[in-house]
Amino acid sequence: MSDLLWDKGGSGAATVDERIQRFLAGDDVLLDRALFLHDLRASRAHVAGLARIGLLDEQERAALSASLAALADEYRAGTFVLDARYEDGHSAIEVYLTAKLGEVGKKVHTGRSRNDQVLVAQRLFLRDALDGIAAHCRDAANALLDRAEADALTPMPGYTHLQRAVPSSVGLWLAGFCEAFLDDADLARSTRSWIDRSPLGTAAGYGVNLPLDRAGVARDLGFAAVQLNPLYAQNSRGKFELQALMALAQALLDVRRLAWDLSLYTSAEFAFVRLPDRYTTGSSIMPQKRNPDVVELLRASYAVVEGAMAEVQSVLGLPSGYHRDLQATKAPVLRAVERGLCALVLLPDLVRSLEFDRPRMRAAITPDLFATDRAVDLARAGVPFRDAYRQVAHELASLTMASPEESLRARVSPGAPGDLRLDELRARLTALDAALTTDSAGQRT
Ligand code: ARG
Numbered sequence: 001m002s003d004l005l006w007d008k009g010g011s012g013a014a015t016v017d018e019r020i021q022r023f024l025a026g027d028d029v030l031l032d033r034a035l036f037l038h039d040l041r042a043s044r045a046h047v048a049g050l051a052r053i054g055l056l057d058e059q060e061r062a063a064l065s066a067s068l069a070a071l072a073d074e075y076r077a078g079t080f081v082l083d084a085r086y087e088d089g090h091s092a093i094e095v096y097l098t099a100k101l102g103e104v105g106k107k108v109h110t111g112r113s114r115n116d117q118v119l120v121a122q123r124l125f126l127r128d129a130l131d132g133i134a135a136h137c138r139d140a141a142n143a144l145l146d147r148a149e150a151d152a153l154t155p156m157p158g159y160t161h162l163q164r165a166v167p168s169s170v171g172l173w174l175a176g177f178c179e180a181f182l183d184d185a186d187l188a189r190s191t192r193s194w195i196d197r198s199p200l201g202t203a204a205g206y207g208v209n210l211p212l213d214r215a216g217v218a219r220d221l222g223f224a225a226v227q228l229n230p231l232y233a234q235n236s237r238g239k240f241e242l243q244a245l246m247a248l249a250q251a252l253l254d255v256r257r258l259a260w261d262l263s264l265y266t267s268a269e270f271a272f273v274r275l276p277d278r279y280t281t282g283s284s285i286m287p288q289k290r291n292p293d294v295v296e297l298l299r300a301s302y303a304v305v306e307g308a309m310a311e312v313q314s315v316l317g318l319p320s321g322y323h324r325d326l327q328a329t330k331a332p333v334l335r336a337v338e339r340g341l342c343a344l345v346l347l348p349d350l351v352r353s354l355e356f357d358r359p360r361m362r363a364a365i366t367p368d369l370f371a372t373d374r375a376v377d378l379a380r381a382g383v384p385f386r387d388a389y390r391q392v393a394h395e396l397a398s399l400t401m402a403s404p405e406e407s408l409r410a411r412v413s414p415g416a417p418g419d420l421r422l423d424e425l426r427a428r429l430t431a432l433d434a435a436l437t438t439d440s441a442g443q444r445t
Helices: 018-025 028-034 036-052 058-077 089-107 114-150 170-195 214-220 230-235 239-265 293-315 324-344 347-352 358-363 367-380 385-394 404-410 422-443
Strands: 155-160 163-169
Touching: 028 036, 028 089, 028 324, 036 058, 036 089, 036 114, 036 214, 058 089, 089 114, 114 170, 114 230, 114 239, 114 324, 114 347, 114 422, 155 170, 155 358, 155 404, 163 170, 163 367, 163 404, 170 239, 170 422, 239 293, 239 324, 293 324, 293 347, 367 385, 367 404
Parallel strands: none
Antiparallel strands: 155 163
């Protein structure tokens, strides 16, 4: 008999056409490598749940649980390799248990289907991914805030339409990204709690005729609750993945904008910022070049996630219930999460190692940039703003160079360079830090 779980043996023996099998499986079993430890963890919780309702005796439970733990160890050590010998990770688990434990091994699948098995593994994976996104965003926000504090009043031009507009500061530029990543971390956390429900025990999408202890299994796996309706559990596959990708995409949109700024600011035309050598590469033909490839690939990471979102969305045009189409959500989700986390993790060091050319930035603040300050000064003295605006417009050529630092200090509207309120960002960061510690303490077992 083959290793196919659905091979019925005897006259029902599976007929296997190589090419069809290859098409069906795709690279699913290889993708399952990223889900395998989650699958094993969920399988142990399932086994414990079966024992609690008397479907496994204590000896059986202990044997299955120990073998699942052993398989996880072998997998981590690289002595068990998940490859095309198996149809998927789920099959590999049952084949392994049956080879180790005989009859008892064949009991593991009681009351579950691969449909809820893959769901729970992906859900655990997504939860970890969102924890990772939130933690990386926190670390990025922290590095940005440190540097914003250090250069709070360092002048740099502020741009609109990519045209020099008003005197601004390095502090304002960096604090803006700090606040963005704090928001992104919040979004990752709220997305995590939105998907934090256990689909295990919904079987093929219609439940089973067993009083499964779904709540106990959910608790074991650190889920906040059970995802109740079995059909909805299936219908949420892809839907939840998409939302997690959206949280990731928000963070990567901010990465993209930061990367764009850096690729401009490191160009000779601006030359506000220099990147250390480890962030640049050389040209194969132009001996003098140092190219900001890392920054450019950071900018491109968003494209990977947007592509993955498009792929998942197109797969999701399905009626209710499980369809094998859903397997096609796996690759894009894994790819996007891998690429996104790889990008986010680089931010703190990148931010810490930016070298600012302060004289260059100061020199780019030309007298005309003080025009708005001047008009507002007149308005404060009682001239109606539109008149003040026109008056300054006519005097542009004769505007004298004020001190950029003075201009920055005078810009006291809350959040502006003279009142950046970095302490408020610091307080948000501290609260986020505490929340992330609680999240991971409460949910990891
Ligand atoms: N690899 C499959 C997937 O990702 C596992 C579930 C298979 N279920 C089935 N009914 N064929 O969807």
